[in-house]
Amino acid sequence: MSQNPILVFVETTPDGTVAKSAAGLLGAAAAIGEPTALIVTAPGLSAAAASAVAQLGAMRVLTVEDLRLTDTFIAPLVDALAAAFENVEPDAVLLSNSVDGRDLAARFAVRAGLALAVDAVALSRDEEGVVASHSVYGGAYNVDSAVTSGAFVVTVRQGAIDARAEAQEPVVESLTVAPSNTPAATITDFEPLISNATRPDLRGAAKVVSGGRGLQSAEKFVLVEELADSLGAAVGASRAAVDAGYVPQSYQVGQTGVSVSPQLYIALGISGAIQHRAGMQTAKTIVAINKDADAPIFQIADFGIVGDVFSVVPQLISSLESRKA
Amino acid sequence: MVNQSVLAGAGRHGGSIYRQWCGDMKIVVLLKEVPDTYGDRKLDLDSGIADRAASDALTDEVDERALELAITYADSHSDTEVVVVTMAPASAAVSMRKALAIGGTSVVHVADDRLAGADTGLTAEVLSAAVARAGYDLIIAGNVSTDGYGGVVPAMMAERLGIPQATNLEAVQIYPDHVEGKRATETGLYTVSAPLPALISVTEKLPEVRFAGFKGIMAAKKKPYESLSLDDLGVVVDDETAARSIVVAVAERPARTAGVIVVDEGTAGEQLADFLIQNRLV
Numbered sequence: 063m064s065q066n067p068i069l070v071f072v073e074t075t076p077d078g079t080v081a082k083s084a085a086g087l088l089g090a091a092a093a094i095g096e097p098t099a100l101i102v103t104a105p106g107l108s109a110a111a112a113s114a115v116a117q118l119g120a121m122r123v124l125t126v127e128d129l130r131l132t133d134t135f136i137a138p139l140v141d142a143l144a145a146a147f148e149n150v151e152p153d154a155v156l157l158s159n160s161v162d163g164r165d166l167a168a169r170f171a172v173r174a175g176l177a178l179a180v181d182a183v184a185l186s187r188d189e190e191g192v193v194a195s196h197s198v199y200g201g202a203y204n205v206d207s208a209v210t211s212g213a214f215v216v217t218v219r220q221g222a223i224d225a226r227a228e229a230q231e232p233v234v235e236s237l238t239v240a241p242s243n244t245p246a247a248t249i250t251d252f253e254p255l256i257s258n259a260t261r262p263d264l265r266g267a268a269k270v271v272s273g274g275r276g277l278q279s280a281e282k283f284v285l286v287e288e289l290a291d292s293l294g295a296a297v298g299a300s301r302a303a304v305d306a307g308y309v310p311q312s313y314q315v316g317q318t319g320v321s322v323s324p325q326l327y328i329a330l331g332i333s334g335a336i337q338h339r340a341g342m343q344t345a346k347t348i349v350a351i352n353k354d355a356d357a358p359i360f361q362i363a364d365f366g367i368v369g370d371v372f373s374v375v376p377q378l379i380s381s382l383e384s385r386k387a
Numbered sequence: 388m389v390n391q392s393v394l395a396g397a398g399r400h401g402g403s404i405y406r407q408w409c410g411d412m413k414i415v416v417l418l419k420e421v422p423d424t425y426g427d428r429k430l431d432l433d434s435g436i437a438d439r440a441a442s443d444a445l446t447d448e449v450d451e452r453a454l455e456l457a458i459t460y461a462d463s464h465s466d467t468e469v470v471v472v473t474m475a476p477a478s479a480a481v482s483m484r485k486a487l488a489i490g491g492t493s494v495v496h497v498a499d500d501r502l503a504g505a506d507t508g509l510t511a512e513v514l515s516a517a518v519a520r521a522g523y524d525l526i527i528a529g530n531v532s533t534d535g536y537g538g539v540v541p542a543m544m545a546e547r548l549g550i551p552q553a554t555n556l557e558a559v560q561i562y563p564d565h566v567e568g569k570r571a572t573e574t575g576l577y578t579v580s581a582p583l584p585a586l587i588s589v590t591e592k593l594p595e596v597r598f599a600g601f602k603g604i605m606a607a608k609k610k611p612y613e614s615l616s617l618d619d620l621g622v623v624v625d626d627e628t629a630a631r632s633i634v635v636a637v638a639e640r641p642a643r644t645a646g647v648i649v650v651d652e653g654t655a656g657e658q659l660a661d662f663l664i665q666n667r668l669v
C-alpha cells in the first residue's frame with residue numbers, strides 16, 4: 063500500500079485522448095501524496111491513455127473500459143470512481159473543474175458521503191490533512207478550505223497548477239466495476255470542438271490578448287488574433303463580443319467565463335466591467351487599449367493607451383515585427 | 388399533480404404512463420439569491436461567509452434564464468405549474484416575489500439561520516428535500532452561481548433524488564415525457580436526452596428573463612408562498628459525523644492600482660512595444 067494515496071480522475075475525450083488538465087492534476091497530487099490515476103474509456107482505448115498518464119506522473123493507473131460510455135451520460139464515470147475510491151482509499155480525490163469534472167465530483171461526493179470543494183487553484187497539506195486554496199470573487203480574496211472528516215473531493219481550476227510530477231513506469235491495473243443502474247441521460251450526438259492547434263489554450267496561457275465590443279464585427283476581430291499570433295498568445299473575449307457573435311463562448315473571459323492569470327493580459331476595446339475584471343485581474347501585467355479615457359479597465363491597467371485599436375494595434379504589430387528582425 | 392413526500396427516487400414513479408392521462412407538468416426552478424456582481428462583493432474575514440450587508444442582493448442572472456425557460460414552456464402548455472424553490476435568508480422574499488410576478492406559480496422558500504455558510508453538500512441536501520416535498524417532473528437550475536462559482540449543487544441533487552441530469556445546456560427542448568438539450572463542454576457539444584423526471588441546468592446562452600408587467604406584480608401578491616424551516620424538512624444540520632467542507636483561512640488581496648496611461652498621439656503603438664520589450668513580455 064502506498065503512503066497517502068491521492069486519487070486523480072483523468073478525463074479523456076470519446077476517442078481516448080487524455081485531457082490537457084491531467085498534467086496539472088497529477089502535479090498537484092504529487093505535491094500532497096502519491097498519485098493514483100483513474101481513466102475510464104470505451105473498450106480498447108485504455109492502454110494508450112494509461113501509459114500517457116504514467117508519463118505525467120501517476121504511480122498507479124486504474125483503468126475501466128465501459129461500453130456504456132459512448133451513449134450514457136456521467137453514470138458510468140460515477141460507478142467507476144466509486145469503485146476506484148474503495149480500492150485506493152485515498153486522502154483526497156482530485157478532478158478537473160471542467161463541466162464534466164464538476165458533474166462527476168458532485169455525484170460522486172454525494173454517493174460516497176464526502177465533502178466537496180470546487181475550483182481550487184492550489185493544494186497543500188497541514189497537520190490535519192489536505193487543504194484546498196481558492197481565488198474568490200474574481201481574485202479579491204484567497205480562501206482556504208478543508209474537510210471536517212473523510213477524504214476531500216476537490217475540483218481544480220484548469221491551467222492553475224504549474225507543478226508537474228515526475229514520469230513513472232506504468233503500473234496499470236484494470237478495475238472491475240458493478241454498474242449501479244441509476245437513471246441517466248442519453249448522449250445522442252457529439253461534435254468535437256476543433257481547437258486551434260497553433261495557438262495556446264486560453265486556460266493556463268502565459269499571454270492572453272482579448273477583444274471586446276470595440277472590435278465592432280467578427281471580421282474586424284481578426285485584429286485581436288493577429289496581435290495574439292505575433293505574441294504567441296491565446297485569444298480571449300468579453301461577454302459582449304461573444305454575445306455579438308464575434309467569437310465562440312469558449313473564448314469568454316470573466317465571471318461567467320474562463321478565469322485567467324497570465325503573465326500578460328492585453329484588453330482591446332474592452333470597457334473593463336467588473337464581471338470581466340473578475341476573470342483577469344490576477345494577471346501579472348495588464349495592458350489596455352480603449353478610446354474612452356474613463357473606461358474602468360484603466361483603473362487596473364499597468365500600461366493603458368487611450369486610443370483607437372484600429373490604429374494602435376497595427377502600429378504595435380509592425381513595431382514588434384521590425385524589432386524582431 | 389400530486390404532492391410527494393418520498394425522497395429516494397422521488398419524482399413521478401412510472402411517470403410516462405401516468406402522463407398519458409394527465410397532461411400536467413410540474414417544473415421546479417431553483418433560484419439562488421446572490422450579491423450583485425455589479426457592486427464590490429465582500430467576504431466576512433472571520434467566517435469566510437458572504438457579507439450580505441455589503442452588496443445588493445438579487446436573483447442570479449443565469450437562474451432567471453432558467454425561470455424564463457420554464458415560463459416559456461408554461462406559455463404554450465397551460466397545465467404547467469412553475470414552482471420556484473430557494474434556500475436563502477428570509478430577506479430573499481423580495482426576489483422570489485419578483486419571480487412570481489414574472490410568471491412563477493408558487494414559491495417554496497427554505498429559510499433557517501442554521502443554514503448560514505452551508506456548504507454545497509448541505510445545500511443540495513436541503514434543496515433535494517424541498518423539491519421532493521413539492522413534487523416535480525422537471526427541475527431547472529442555473530449552471531454555475533456567480534457567488535459560489537460551484538456549479539455542483541444541481542448534479543448533487545440529481546444524485547440524491549436518483550434522477551438523470553443534463554447540465555450546462557445552451558439550448559433546451561422540453562417535451563411532455565422527456566427533455567433534450569445541447570450540452571457544451573471544453574471538448575465539444577453533446578446532444579443529450581433524459582426521460583422525466585429529470586434535472587437540467589442551463590447556461591447564459593439561454594434567453595434573458597422577461598420583465599414583470601403591472602398585472603403580474605398584482606397577481607403575485609395572491610400566489611402561494613410557503614416558508615419552510617429545516618425541521619419542516621426533517622434535515623439535521625448539526626450532525627457531527629457528516630463530512631462538510633469548511634473555510635479555514637480568508638485573506639483579502641490588495642486591490643490593483645492604475646499604472647501609466649498614455650493618450651495616443653500617433654506613436655502609442657511604438658510606446659507599447661517599448662514597454663513590452665523592456666518588461667521582457669515579448
Ligand SMILES: Cc1cc2nc3c(=O)[nH]c(=O)nc-3n(C[C@H](O)[C@H](O)[C@H](O)COP(=O)(O)OP(=O)(O)OC[C@H]3O[C@@H](n4cnc5c(N)ncnc54)[C@H](O)[C@@H]3O)c2cc1C
Pocket residue numbers: 273274275276277299300301302303314315316317318319320330331332333334335336337338341351352353354357369370371372424448449533
Ligand atoms: C451576471 C453577469 C455575468 C457577466 N459575466 C461576464 C463575463 O464573464 N465576461 C465579460 O466580459 N462580461 C461579463 N458580463 C458583462 C459585463 O457586465 C459587460 O457587459 C461586458 O464585459 C462588456 O463587454 P465590452 O467591454 O466588450 O463591451 P462595452 O462595455 O460595450 O465596451 C466596449 C469598449 O470598447 C471601446 N471601444 C469602442 N470602439 C473602440 C475602438 N475603435 N478602439 C478602442 N476602444 C474602442 C469603448 O470605449 C468601450 O469601452 C456579465 C454580466 C453579468 C450581469
Ligand SMILES: Nc1ncnc2c1ncn2[C@@H]1O[C@H](COP(=O)(O)O)[C@@H](O)[C@H]1O
Pocket residue numbers: 417418419420447449450472473474475507510514527528529530531532533535536537538539540541
Ligand atoms: N441556495 C440555493 N437556492 C436555490 N437554488 C440554488 C441554491 N444554490 C444553488 N442553487 C441552484 O444551483 C445552481 C448552481 O449553483 P452552484 O452549485 O452554487 O454554483 C444555481 O444556479 C441555482 O439554480
